[in-house]
Structure formats: structure tokens, C-alpha cells
Amino acid sequence: MENAKLTKRKKQAIQTKQNIYNAALALIQHKSFDDVTIEEISKKAEVSVGSFYYYFHSKEDIYLSMFKKLDEELFRDFNPGDYPQSGEDLLITFFLQLARSVSDLGLNIIKYSLFKEGPVPYYKDLYMSEALQKIIKTGQADNVFTSSMSEDEMTEYLFIIMQGVMLDWCITDEGYSLEEKTEQLMRRVVLSIKY
Structure with missing residues (x-):
């Protein structure tokens, strides 16, 4: 309309x-x-x-638009209550969706993101950070995730791990499925944050 x-x-x-x-x-x-x-x-x-x-204004504007669009489409209206999954499975689904979207953007844009000079979109300024914090907060309230780390600390911890996976995926020139590797590693990581 x-x-x-x-x-x-x-x-x-x-x-x-x-x-x-x-x-x-x-x-x-x-x-x-x-x-x-x-x-x-x-x-x-x-x-x-x-x-x-x-x-x-520049190619950089297009680059920033790509991340803004991805972030808004996936995470702007995210609500953990809309998903019937457990906190652990929801956390893994969150990172699988992120991995799928990163794969769709393609290797060249992710390489640029990770290796470019100057500022990159900082995860704390993105909807995905809020969405992840909601998952963590819900998981901590349900005694699924440890409370030994704050929401901010756990969010940073998980995003650093995901950046490491993306970096390795770039270095190997898509030598494996980013989604499969993300699921594999995040299942192990979840064990480190369980209550």
C-alpha cells in the first residue's frame, strides 16, 4: 500500500x-x-x-549497504519467543543463518570486510548484536547458559569465534562449507557456555 x-x-x-x-x-x-x-x-x-x-557516495557505501541490508532483513524484528527451539538450538540457528547469509554475499565481499583498511561495521551497532543478546538473556534466564559471563561478554566471545571461522573460510578460499563448519564449531562452543 x-x-x-x-x-x-x-x-x-x-x-x-x-x-x-x-x-x-x-x-x-x-x-x-x-x-x-x-x-x-x-x-x-x-x-x-x-x-x-x-x-x-562511493563503493564503500555499497559495501556498507550490503551489511546493513543483511542485518536488517535477518535481525531487525528478531524475537526469541517466536522460535520453539531450545536456547542452545536457537543460538546455533542464529549463527547458521548468519553463515548462510555471509556465504550468499560471497567470498570477495567477506575478504574485503576482514582485510580492508579503516573501519568495518562494528557488531555492537547492528541488530544482530541485539538479537544475539536476546538469545543469551533468554538462555541465562532459563538456566541454559552460564551467568558467569555478562550478555555483553558472551556476545563478544561468540562474535569473535564467528569472525575466526569466517577468516579461516576466506583463507582457504571457500575450501569448505561455511554453514557446515559453523554448525560443527558452534555445537562445541555451546558446551563452553552451558549452565
Whole structure:
């Protein structure tokens, strides 16, 4: 219904921005993020370079948009009560979904994220951090997870482990399934935080 209120021009602008985003995503599936140029993105999206800069200030904006979009789609409205799983299984499902989404973004964008200079999206500023803390809080209240670590400490602990898995996946150039490895390791990690 909200889309019906948009003017034709506004709908076209939204579509153009999405086309630029999709073109960039398609290109980085085959080349490193650093090697993809704004000119290539513009050409693939069938827009001028000027149009690119109208919607995005830089390639970095597209990179940040990818993580923001992933974070919002997966975790903005997350509520542990919506899932019938135990705290342990919900925690593993959370990281499996994250691994699946990271795999879908592709190796090149994750390599860029892990190895780029300058700031990266910090997990504490993302919905995924809030979602994970809700899982932990619920698990601690149900005496599933230890209370020897605060929610913040446990969140940091788990994200550092996940970053390590992603780093190894990048180093091995997708030498294994990120989802399978994440499930395998997170099942072991859960034992370290059980009550």
C-alpha cells in the first residue's frame, strides 16, 4: 500500500538504486571488491557514473549497504519467543543463518570486510548484536547458559569465534562449507557456555 503512494519518479529512483546495488553485488561475485570499479558498476547497471554518485557516495557505501541490508532483513524484528527451539538450538540457528547469509554475499565481499583498511561495521551497532543478546538473556534466564559471563561478554566471545571461522573460510578460499563448519564449531562452543 505504501508503494502505491509513491510517484512514478520515486519508484524509478528506488529501482535505479537497486539496479546499481545488484550490479555491484554481481560483479564482486567474480572479482575482488577493490578491483571492481565504479565505471564497471555503472555500465552493468546501465546508468551513468553521475547517477552512481547520485545514489552512492562511493563503493564503500555499497559495501556498507550490503551489511546493513543483511542485518536488517535477518535481525531487525528478531524475537526469541517466536522460535520453539531450545536456547542452545536457537543460538546455533542464529549463527547458521548468519553463515548462510555471509556465504550468499560471497567470498570477495567477506575478504574485503576482514582485510580492508579503516573501519568495518562494528557488531555492537547492528541488530544482530541485539538479537544475539536476546538469545543469551533468554538462555541465562532459563538456566541454559552460564551467568558467569555478562550478555555483553558472551556476545563478544561468540562474535569473535564467528569472525575466526569466517577468516579461516576466506583463507582457504571457500575450501569448505561455511554453514557446515559453523554448525560443527558452534555445537562445541555451546558446551563452553552451558549452565
